[in-house]
Amino acid sequence: MKYLLSFFIAILTVFTISAQNSTNFPDDYLGIYKGDLVINSTGKTQKIPMEFHLLKTKDEGKYQYKLVYNGQPRNYTLVVKDKEKGLFEVDENNGIVLPIKFVSNTLYSFFEVQENLLTTRLAFDNETVDFEILFTKSKNKTTTGKGTKEIPFVYGYPVTVTQRALLKK
Template identity: 65%
Template sequence: MKSIVFAFCFFLLSTVTAQSVTKTFPDDFLGIYKGELNITTERGSQKIPMEFHLLKTDSIHKFDYKLVYNNSPRNYTLIVKDKEKGLFEIDENNGIILPTAFNLNVLYSFFEVQGNFLSTRIDFSSANELEFEILFSRLQNKTKTGGISKEIPEVFGYPITVFQKAKLVKN
């Protein structure tokens, strides 16, 4: 009987302890992640090597944020705007700054560039790995439906033409 009570107490204590551990972005997700990026377009699919680096800098509000595609690095800076609200920016270090939000272990960004709409998503939900995703739509391919009455609003759709997805493992 004592062993059952002990096992139950140990289980209860470990469950409470596990639930009380909360991770803070970006501090608890720092590291170098590597894997393969799958790119799918209407012309077919390809795979290329990919890395994601999220590293500390001398500033508590700035982090190195590097994407490496096919051994070609893109060096960016992640800037903390309001950590409690999950508000960040990705500075491409060339005058382009993208608003970014972190919610429930996922970093999101939406932006338009040169007539294209992109959605980025980096999911840090798994221990020591992440899922990276970019969806791409040409604004010229926008569809319009609805709008036939006050009760049915006009709705614009953006057909996705490029899918980029990777599962990257922390080294």
């Protein structure tokens, strides 16, 4: 009986925590977020004003996804592909469409453009977005390991540029 009671308490705790962490993305995080973007590259640090707009549109399953760097807007569209699985796309409205994954209140994307690898992360909280981009050139690849079944080759890509901003509604 003691084990059964412990089991039910554990299950209740899991459901309570899950209910507290459940969100309806993107609707729960609509708004305009502002802050400063800090760019670090090769010993240089630069700070510029940044905004992130996540707003409803007239079209079902599409949201305005605007990044503003130093007053210069980049107008994209966030497209819902499979909300239950956290699958979305960022349509740059120019023929470029990037897959994006939402999990644990965070949007993740990883892509390559012109032999450059980029990963983006937008972690949402009640009134903030922690925005981050990591960048490296694919030609900077390092190789370690032996190429055997036991010790395969591992390819590394040293990060050369970081961009990070804590944006507030």
